[in-house]
Amino acid sequence: MDDRCRIQVIRHFTVNATINLQRDLDAAAHHCPKVVLRCRGGDRLTNNHNIVHVRQGKPLRDILEGKTDHRPSLERAWAAADMVGTAKADDLLKLLKSPLPSERYWAIIGLRQAGFTGTTKVIDYLDDIAPAVRIETADWLARDAKFRDVALTRLVKDLGHKDWWTALRACRALELLGEDAKAALPAMKKLYAANRDQKGDGPFYLAFSSGAFLDQFGEPTKAWDFAPGGPGNFTPEPEKKQDRDRARIGK
Numbered sequence: 467m468d469d470r471c472r473i474q475v476i477r478h479f480t481v482n483a484t485i486n487l488q489r490d491l492d493a494a495a496h497h498c499p500k501v502v503l504r505c506r507g508g509d510r511l512t513n514n515h516n517i518v519h520v521r522q523g524k525p526l527r528d529i530l531e532g533k534t535d536h537r538p539s540l541e542r543a544w545a546a547a548d549m550v551g552t553a554k555a556d557d558l559l560k561l562l563k564s565p566l567p568s569e570r571y572w573a574i575i576g577l578r579q580a581g582f583t584g585t586t587k588v589i590d591y592l593d594d595i596a597p598a599v600r601i602e603t604a605d606w607l608a609r610d611a612k613f614r615d616v617a618l619t620r621l622v623k624d625l626g627h628k629d630w631w632t633a634l635r636a637c638r639a640l641e642l643l644g645e646d647a648k649a650a651l652p653a654m655k656k657l658y659a660a661n662r663d664q665k666g667d668g669p670f671y672l673a674f675s676s677g678a679f680l681d682q683f684g685e686p687t688k689a690w691d692f693a694p695g696g697p698g699n700f701t702p703e704p705e706k707k708q709d710r711d712r713a714r715i716g717k
Contacts, residue, residue: 546572555582562588567596574599578606585610592620597632600624605639608646615649622653630668633657637672641679654679662688 546561546569553561553576562573570591577588585607592607594600601624608617624636640647640654658676661669677687 542566543568543572549573550576550579555580555584558582559587562591567594567599570594570596570599571602574602574606578602585613589613589616592616597624597627597629597635601632601635601639604636605643608639608643614646618647618649621647622650625653625657630672634668634671634675637675637679641675641682644679644682647679648683651680651683651685655685658687 543566546564546566549558549561550572555577558573558576558580561569562577564570564573574588574591582588588603589607591603592600594603600620604617604620606617607613608621610617618640621636621640625633625640627633627636637654637657640650654676658673658680661673662677664673674690680687
């Protein structure tokens with residue numbers, strides 16, 4: 467494998483790891499929950515939930531320490547995450563009715579991991595107000611032929627979300643669904659065409675993921691060039707801290 471291919475693999479892994487970081491950290495987190503809470507670790511909140519709070523324009527630590535107008539409940543988010551793999555389905559269904567997006571998100575994860583078969587009880591969450599909740603629900607239900615059409619409709623709809631990281635979450639879900647998401651091919655073609663030649667990290671991630679989806683079906687895509695100065699490079703980081711912070715949350 468040459469250097470250019472290695473870079474492409476690393477880029478792709480980074481996209482995947484970023485979206486799935488919350489789940490990847492589960493095992494390690496169980497060993498030191500008190501330490502993480504003491505350090506105000508916010509990784510058990512959904513990505514979208516974090517962004518909403520950061521948009522207050524305050525440092526994340528101040529938000530987590532309750533020094534701003536809104537403070538997410540880390541204790542409840544961690545308690546919900548700890549239920550994955552241990553709680554009974556009835557308890558997770560109760561948690562699913564929580565007003566907190568982080569608790570609903572972990573309830574969906576827990577039910578899915580437990581092999582819960584009463585999926586008619588979660589189908590309404592395809593319209594959840596929190597993107598992370600509805601997209602996770604759609605990703606789960608799309609694996610079932612009975613709910614595939616409605617689940618894919620939800621994922622395709624979120625491809626057009628105004629926040630690119632939400633669109634990317636939906637796009638990545640479709641990419642990993644592969645053949646099961648073939649009905650989304652026209653929408654993914656459109657997404658790829660709209661972003662492939664655009665600059666910025668958001669368009670890059672969206673084009674990379676949608677392109678990987680198209681590759682699975684033998685659709686034509688343009689090769690990436692990650693050579694120095696090539697079109698595959700990320701947008702240079704802004705010099706001013708304020709501009710860097712705005713770029714990270716899609717402003």
